[in-house]
Amino acid sequence: MSAATEIAAAVRAGRRTARDVLEEHLARIDARESEVHAFNLVLADEARAAADAVDALVASGADPGPLAGVPVALKDNLCTRGVPTTCSSRILAGWRPPYDATVVQRVVAAGGVVAGKTNLDEFAMGSSTENSAFGPTRNPRDVSRVPGGSSGGSAAAVAAGFAPLALGSDTGGSIRQPAALCGTVGVKPTYGAVSRYGLVAFASSLDQIGPFAGSVADAALLLDVIAGPDPLDSTSSPRVPAALGPGLRDGVAGLRVGLIDELVDAEGVEPEVRDAVSRAAAALEAAGATVERVSVPSVVYGLSAYYLIAPAEASSNLARYDGVRYGLRVDGDDVATMNARTRDVGFGPEVKRRIMLGTYALSAGYYDAYYGKAQRVRTLITRDFARAYERFDALLSPTSPTVAFPLGAKADNPLAMYLSDVCTIPTNLAGHAAASVPFGTGRDGLPVGVQVLVDAEQEPTMFRVMQALEERAS
């Protein structure tokens, strides 16, 4: 059984109050938040009011919904009405959105209790949550190490027991990689499965919101709540997805699983990670699946293509932070100087690096060589995956090449940091779904995550594989 599912069931049945559940989690936050720093903002008072409202509903005989009384932590790039939304950047200082993101509305409508806003790499750019204007988040499993990123705060919040569920966003691995490093489940749904309305954009064609949870069942519970069409997001899929909960334990007998050659043998994949993937493959075979090696040749170009497409879109998405309408303004003699000073002071070095990369990639004369070529690689990757999915129901690979690394280990080497996402990026480029499931531990008892990949809209199959791995992980 799992925390969120149990809590919701108990609260709905009147066996526990949402307020009790919340106080238990707030106590854990009080005890450890100062060393973990998962949150930019803990919404204790608001959460108490929300929990009391859930309890009042139950007392009146109404059903608060599938997340009844479950505390949920939100990555601080999800807009919350009247509540600061910072993206861990100085540039959004003082900004309070006048609206809730669609996912926030859905969580609240399902009875979820928003516990706080979690730390991230500034504008979700990073793989360690060290690029935050408010200081790094630490890995609850070993506070000398990073939690991964960019959704490190959400991963840490779940791993530390601050909240049973959290939402993150994944542009190149920002849910799956921290989930792997913190030992939680993390899901990047199919592009378009979850509305992006209210998610502060990093790279619009790659961004996708997804759940963190302590178990596969809990992740399914949250994804079922947030997924589905949204008229406010033109790129959200019009198809109503099937609920994931019911088929979760259908098993993997007869499923064909492919082990991706290029990712298992990717640059920098450590032996302990490779071992975990091999053991996961063996576990799936033992559960009745067939496992074979498969080549998806173009994935090796994923990282390069990603670091053209994502910065290109980011350079445009982040143009609006100009000091004119909201957030930080650093005055200047004229508008252009004010714009430049605001952005100079407001953005951190990694964000500036990517804005410059992206601006260059889109420049007249370079567009075809960079952005255009990257889009062709993207097409190629999608085609290679399509070929693989003709033969396989799901694919398997490492999530992160390494276990959690020490704070500062890669802070001065952007390329080494970028390599953290080498296994996760291809899924974003293809628009497919993938998830990370904890599968044992490596060196120093640090968690290792295994990545399960499926074709677009094949989340039900993905969750069956994830569940099977979870059952055989210990």
Add this chain to the structure above:
Amino acid sequence: MTTSGYEAVIGLEAHVELATATKLFCGCPNEFGAAPNTHVCPVCLGLPGSLPVLNRAVVEYALRFAAALGFRVPDESIFARKNYFYPDMPKDYQISQYEEPILVDGSIEVDGVHIGIERAHLEEDTGKTTHMGGGGRIHEADYSLVDYNRAGVPLMEIVSRPDIRTAEQARAYVSELRGVLKALGVSDVKMEEGSMRVDANVSVRPVGTEAFGTKVEIKNMNSLRSLGRAIDFEIERQIAALEAGERIVQETRHWDEADGRTHGMRTKEGSSDYRYFPEPDLVPVAPSGEMRAAAAAAVPELPAARRARLVADWGVSEADARVLVDVDGLADFAAAAVDALRDGAARDVANWCTGDVMAHLNETGLSIEVLPLAPDGLAELVGLVAAGTISRNQAKDVLAECLRAPTRPAQVVAERGLEQVSDTGALAAVVDEVLAANADAVAEYRSGDDKAKKKKRGFLMGECMKALRGQGNPQLLNALLDERLA
């Protein structure tokens, strides 16, 4: 037209605000004149996390325009981002269409010449900046205010081919385009209010050569008249420059209505690179067959066809037909009057409309809907003239009164006692009386030459009219005089 051996090559870019109920990508009202920053929401303010959703009505309007002017509508068109920093642009990029516009290859006939239209694409408008202090100029202003009500208002940019040769033709093109857009009901097309803005690309070349000269873009013309003046000025300026051995610089020039000249704008630092790329927040625009068919069915009679019909059916001149169709509501007014007509000709209705009614509209600045005169009132007036109850001259006075205050022509005629005397017996008595009293004149008439005859006859006619206080039916009086003097 050629000027001293040169020929102008002109292409026009018209930006038309589409008159949809809501903005291009959000549900805010698309409405001119509201208090600043009241028609705004997270989407049109470009707040972090907001996303655009295309307004279906905008696509319907574009399809209607396509059906009217024979554009090809590709299966799919896409939006792109045009990136540049400007305070009145909330996202610091404009969502526009770049390489794949919604409409391509249309044309419009202007005075018998087909002017090609290369493309028409959709884009969002920006907000509006007002510079405070320093006479409203940006460089001297103390501060600036931005109103985002206009941000996100749907625009259609209509780009002609360089098929236009003269300022006159340019004006006629814009005029025809306005008529079409107005007839389709997709825009108010008011240049003065900015719901239609036209920029002109102008170059000149020696007559007989094929290669284009260096083009100059001119902006800031806010009426048809200033468009014509600006183009004429620019043609002359370029010819004079070439004649003086200078080279034309490719640039954007501003039309100054006050001094009647174009002025080079301060060149931007470096050349502008808009870093266009496909807008990832929107999906391709792929109008269905049903949408296309519905749009085609919604195309009403276009101005050219309506003019032709008025010429053929009512016998009006091409020039009058143009006035009737171009002036808001005038042709509809005339048609309603013709429908109500019991006596008299459609052409007479049209003549009153293009004559006295138009003069009144121009004089007062009123629009036709607010006139106290209803179409059936005009029909009544035409009927009174046709029946000989009043003369044309009397009708002018009656109409003037009906245009000023709510009354009916018949009532005015009755009140003023203006009925014409058409009773032959009464008229004959007057004629006999006048002839008897002016025996000298009659004698001179009978003995005089043609010139004298004409003079005396006119005198006698005048005396008859005087006796009748101007209300005698002139045709009948003439006939009676002819009979008595024969």
